[in-house]
Amino acid sequence: METQNISNNQNIPYKVRLSRRARRLRISVGCENGVVVTLPWGFNPAWADKFVREKRRWILKSLDYMKRFAGRTPLRATRREYLARKGEALALARNKVLQWNGIYGFNYRRISVKNQKTRWGSCSKKGNLNFNYKIIHLPEPLVDYLVVHELCHLREMNHSRNFWELVARAIPNYKILRRELKKFGTTA
């Protein structure tokens, strides 16, 4: 980080950070730092303003989400609920996979939902995607993150830098969402 200042774009206050390591413009929305635009070194700062304007809807949605879900407790569920709502969960998973795979175009085999205690999702070596049925209780940005996360495992079966770069193509603020998901008690 080289410099930092506060700008304002249509009532969205944001900070600009110049980074020598960044290769492209990035926006993040966090509980502590608010909206931060990271600008690669040598980029025109005016581009940050344009970028914020373009991403305005996404930013407002993220800010709203931060407010609503701060401090929630982990989920509890019953087998009865699982049986009653697994169809709903499967439909949600299928829709989201279809939506986000529009960006990636990966090949996958089966999508399933399970009642699990410790995982939100997984991706098998054969290309099967599995999700915890409790995704029906998650805020939508977290379902989006989770689905993108598992989709990207179709290409990268690890959490390497390449993997996270792949995730960031669809979910630029994945770091925050990953942290938020952990608050709900299980991992991905």
Ligand SMILES: [Zn+2]
């Ligand atoms: Zn993973």
